[in-house]
Amino acid sequence: MKKQLAGIKINTRSACLLVVCLLLALEIMYLIAANLFLNTSVSSKMINRSPENRLIIWERGYSLYPGQVTLYDFDMRVKHKKNQWYVTSERISGHIKLFKLLGRSFHITQVDAELLSFGYQRHPTFFPESKRKKKKWQIQIDHAAIHSITELVIQGNSLKGDLTANGSMSFITRGEMIVNPTQLHLKNGVLTRSDELLAKDIEMTMTYWTDRFTPSVEKGKKALKYMSARMDATGLLGAYDPTETKLKKWSWLEINHSGHVEGHIAVDKGIVAKGSRVGITKTQIGATYQDLKVSGLGSMNFILSKQAEDPESIETADLEIGFDHFKITKLKQKKPLASGDGCRILIESAPIDFSQPFSTLDISVSLPPSTVSDATAFNSYLGGKDFLAFTGGHATLSGNIQYLGKAREGGGWLTFESDNLEMLLKGKPIATAFKLQANFSEFRPGDPRIVVTGSSINVKSLNRNWYSHSVLMSGLLSWTPEAIKKGGKVLKNAEGQFHLKSEVSDIDFINSFFDRQQGFMINGPGSLEGKIRLANADLVPGTSIQIDVPDIQASMLGYVARGNAILKAGIQAKRRPSKGSKANIDLIISDYTVRRQGEQRDHSKGEKITASIRVPDFELMESPDFEMIVNLPRNEIPDMSSYNGLLDKHSAFKIVSGKGYSYGRLRFLSQTESMEGELTLKASDLCATFETLPIHGSLMFEGKLNSDDEKNMLFNLDGSKLTLDQVWTGQNKPEENWSMICEFEKAKLTWKRPMLIKGEMSLKMTDTAPVVAIFTEKKRMYKILQNILTIKHIHGNAHFDLNENFFDVSLFDVQGKKLKVLGKARMSKQVKRGALYVKLKGIQAMISLEGDKKRPYFIRPLKKFHQMDVFIE
16 A cells, blocks of 8 residues: 555656646747747737738847736837827836737736837828728736836827826727726926927826727717716926917917916717816916016916817817916016906817917906006007106006907907096196096907997096096097007007097086187086097097087186087098198087176176187197187177276276177187187167266277287277267256267277276267366356367367276367367376366367366466376376
C-alpha cells in the first residue's frame, strides 16, 4: 500500500513539473510571438485592414502575459463619413480580455497612459458606408488612468496644460456609446484656436459621463442627435483679451482677470437639456459695442433657458453677464461716463452662436441708476462749445435696451437726470435741472436710424424763468455712421423728425432767440405742440410749432400786455436751397389788457394785438437778425389819467379824466437795432389841470417813431403832429372853439419814466387866450391886460425841453398881422418862472410869473423880457 502511494506521489510531482514546464514554454512562446507581433509590420497589416478609415500604429511595444499590453508612441486615427478623430500617447498600457474578442468585443481595463493627445474634427467630405454588413465591434475600457494629456483638439480648438484623466467607457462601432463618470483635472491650461490665444491660466476639474450616445452614419443625420450626457465642472478661467487673440467675432467680450468657473451641462438625445449652465464669477469683465465699453467686477453665466420642442432644432440659451461694480467708458477716453452697481447684460441665442452677437441673438441690457460724477464726459457725444456742451454738474443714468436678433431691430429706454447741470448752449452759460426720458425702437446695428416714441424732457432753468414739465417726443432720429466713430459729435450730426407735445410753465425760452431786442419779451405758461425737423444741429424746413398761452405777458417799451395768445413758428426753405432756411413767427394776443411795468392798474385794453417776426437767415439757438412788425388795430384807453405815469410826479400838469384809444404799427430791425412806425392817440372829453387851472378839450397825437438807439429807448419824433381841439379853461365853456396844431420838426423822445422829450415845433393856434389864462388866473385886475395879450390866429415856432428836472418852453418867430409874440417858461419842483410878451401895432405888454407872483409890464416890457433870467433854477 505504501509502495502504491509512493508511486502516486512521484507521478503527481512529475505532473506538476510538467505543467509548469508547459506553461513556461507557452509563456516563452507567447512572449516571442506577442512581442514579434507587436514590433513587426504583421500587427499593422492585420489591424489596419482599412487604413483610409482607421489607422492604428505604434513605435514599439511589449506584452508580459496574455491580455497585458504596453505600447510606446501610440497613434490612432479614425475617419467617419462626417468627422475624424485621433489619439496619440507616448506610453499607453492596459489589460485586454482576450476571450471577448471572439464575440467581436474589445474589453480593456486598467488603462494607463502618459502624454496623451486627443483631437476631433468634422470631416469636410462624405465617406459612403460599406455595403458589406459585418457584426459590429463592442469596445469597453475600464479603470483608465491618463497621467498626462498634452493636448486636446476639438474643431480646431486646442487645449494644452497639465491635464490628467481617469474613468471608464464602452461603445459599439457605429453605434451606442456609454461613458461612465470620467474626471479630468487641468492646471495652467491654455486654450487656442488656429494659433490664436483664447484663454490662459485655466485651472479646472470636470466630471463627464453619458447615458447613451448613438452616432449616426446615415447621410443627412446629425451625429449628436442620439447623445445623452452630463458634465460638471469647477475651476478657474484665466484672462481673455480680444486684442491679444485678434478673434474678430468675439471682439466684443473681454475677461481681464481669472475667475471661478462652475457649471453643469446635460445632453438629452443630442439636445442640451434645460437647466444646463456654466458660470464664471468674481472676474473682471468687459463688453464693448462700437465705442462704448462696460467693464467691472462681475460674473458670466451660460444658461439653457428654453429647450427646443423640435428634436431637429438647436436649443435656445442665455449668456448672462452681471456686474457687481461697473463703469461705462468711451474708448480712448479715460474719464468714465457713468459708474454704479448691478448692471446686467442678457444675451439669448437661438441657435447658439455667441460669436455673432447681432445675427440671431436677442440681447437685453439692464442699467440700474448709475452715477455720472462729471457730466463733461458726455461732451464727445454732443455738439461742442459752439452748440451744446456740459461744463460741470453730476447726473444719474439708467435704462434698459433690448435687441431682437431675428427681427434685426431693438429698442428700449434711457434716463438721464440731474438737479444741477451746467452747460453752454450756443456759447451761453445755463444752469438747469434736467431729466431726459428717451424711449426708442427700431434700433438696428449698422442702420443709423432710431425711432423715438413717447420720450420726454423735463427742464427747469436755474438762472432763467422757464420750465418745461414734460416735452413728449416721437419721431425718427438718424445720423451717418461716421458721425459716431472716432469721437464724432452724435448730437450735432443727428438728423430727425419729431412730433412734440408739452406743457411749458414759462415760454421765456423763446426770448433767447432775440436777446438783441431788449424791448420785447414774452412770458407765461402754455401748451406746445408741433413738428421738429433737425439736421446738422439746426432746425430745417418742415419745422412747425404752435404754442397756446392762456395768460401771456408780452413786454415792450415799458408796457406789459396780458391776454390769450397763440404763437405759431415755422421754418421754410429759401428759393435757393443753398442759401439756408428762414423762419416765421406769428403772435396773436386777444382779449388783452395793458399796464405799465410795476403798476397794478390797467392802462388800456383791446381785442387783438399781432406781432409778426421774420428771420431771413435762421440758425438754432443763435441770435439771428430779424424783422418784427407789431400791429395794434385799436387799443381802448378807459382812463387817460393813466398817462400821468409818463410825467414827473411833481409836474404841474396832471390829467384828471378822459377816454381815448390808440392804434398803430411798429417795425423793429435787429440788424440796425432800430425801430420805426406810426402810433396814433386820440382822446375826447379830456380834463386836466395846470396848477389849479382846469383845462378841457380833446387831443390827437399822430406820432412817427424812428429809433437809432433802441437799447436806450431813444426815438426820433420828426414829422409827428399834436392837435388840441375844443380846448377851454376855467369853469365855463366858451362858445368859440379853440384849437392848436403842433408839428414836430425836430424832436427826440426818451421812453422812460418820467418821459423825456426835447425839440422844435411849428404851431398854429386860434389865439393866445389859454396861455394868458395861466398867467392871469383868479386875478381880476388883469382883465384889461388879458384882453390886450389875447391875440387871434397865431402861428410860429417853439423850443421845448421836458426832462427829469424841469420843463422849458421858449416861443420865437410867432407872428401875426402887425404883432409879435415872445414867451419863456420853466417849470420844476424848485422853480416856476415865465414871461409872455406881446407887441401889437406899437402897443407892448408883458406879464411875468415867478412862483405865485404875477406882474404886468407896460413900460419898456421888451427890455424887461430880455432881462429876466427865467432859466436859472
